[in-house]
Amino acid sequence: MVENGEKDDGMKSGKGRLIVLTGPTAAGKGTVEANLLSKHPEVWVSVSATTRDPRPGEIDGKNYWFMDEQEFRSKEARNWFLETAVVHGMAHYGTPLQPVCDHLKANIPTILEIDLQGARRVKQRASELNLEIVSVFIAPPSYDELVKRLIGRGTENEEQRKKRLETAKVEMAAESEFDVTIINDSVDRAADELWNVIVQEYGVGA
Numbered sequence: 001m002v003e004n005g006e007k008d009d010g011m012k013s014g015k016g017r018l019i020v021l022t023g024p025t026a027a028g029k030g031t032v033e034a035n036l037l038s039k040h041p042e043v044w045v046s047v048s049a050t051t052r053d054p055r056p057g058e059i060d061g062k063n064y065w066f067m068d069e070q071e072f073r074s075k076e077a078r079n080w081f082l083e084t085a086v087v088h089g090m091a092h093y094g095t096p097l098q099p100v101c102d103h104l105k106a107n108i109p110t111i112l113e114i115d116l117q118g119a120r121r122v123k124q125r126a127s128e129l130n131l132e133i134v135s136v137f138i139a140p141p142s143y144d145e146l147v148k149r150l151i152g153r154g155t156e157n158e159e160q161r162k163k164r165l166e167t168a169k170v171e172m173a174a175e176s177e178f179d180v181t182i183i184n185d186s187v188d189r190a191a192d193e194l195w196n197v198i199v200q201e202y203g204v205g206a
């Protein structure tokens with residue numbers, strides 16, 4: 001066991017590649033992950049830290065580690081994170097490093113659900129951390145459908161939705177940077193496609 005922030009050779013011994021999952025707001029990332037986990041509970045999805053407020057029903061330590069900006073910045077200064085980003089120009093988000101090292105070392109299929117900036121940062125740090133990654137982009141069937149899903153989810157006010165849609169346009173334009181694109185028209189099928197990526201990368205369940 002090493003302290004957070006130190007280089008962990010667990011990254012070297014892990015066989016599978018880290019799955020970095022990105023997609024615009026309300027494309028259905030959380031819904032697809034929940035479907036995948038219901039069918040394949042052996043998959044581990046990293047729990048990020050965030051300074052945004054919890055949505056109704058969200059549980060600390062399950063959906064996110066919710067913390068204030070002071071705590072987030074202090075952890076950031078101690079290299080506690082694999083990557084961090086300010087998303088939608090509003091809240092800080094970050095991936096705790098050590099649990100990722102531990103799960104990869106144990107060869108447990110590991111998914112990070114992070115934004116475009118975070119995905120780029122993980123790619124930049126890949127060689128420093130001896131980390132192999134496969135990047136997956138979850139796309140909505142269309143931009144109009146994404147707007148419908150965002151409104152239908154009903155968890156943001158109009159100003160927050162506007163910011164999310166601005167970010168969404170930037171993220172959708174970056175799709176070609178990713179190794180695999182999964183279009184989330186049917187949740188069940190999209191989750192199966194994601195599982196196929198895991199089977200290919202980790203050789204599990206085949």
Ligand SMILES: Nc1nc2c(ncn2[C@@H]2O[C@H](COP(=O)(O)OP(=O)(O)O)[C@@H](O)[C@H]2O)c(=O)[nH]1
Pocket residue numbers: 022023024025026048049052083084085087093094095113114115116117118119164
């Ligand atoms: N860079 C980074 N992005 C994250 C992290 N956790 C979540 N995100 C991203 O932050 C964005 C906002 O997430 P969230 O507040 O749950 O809103 P939603 O995507 O609209 O449901 C999404 O693009 C997430 O993928 C993280 O640890 N690091």
Ligand SMILES: Nc1ncnc2c1ncn2[C@@H]1O[C@H](COP(=O)(O)OP(=O)(O)O)[C@@H](O)[C@H]1O
Pocket residue numbers: 023024025026027028029030031032149150152153184185186187
């Ligand atoms: N394939 C789909 N078809 C229709 N609605 C969907 C689909 N996938 C997700 N949704 C809905 O879209 C909204 C946004 O999904 P969510 O998983 O919160 O997105 P994200 O995590 O990407 O922000 C939710 O209300 C969800 O129920």
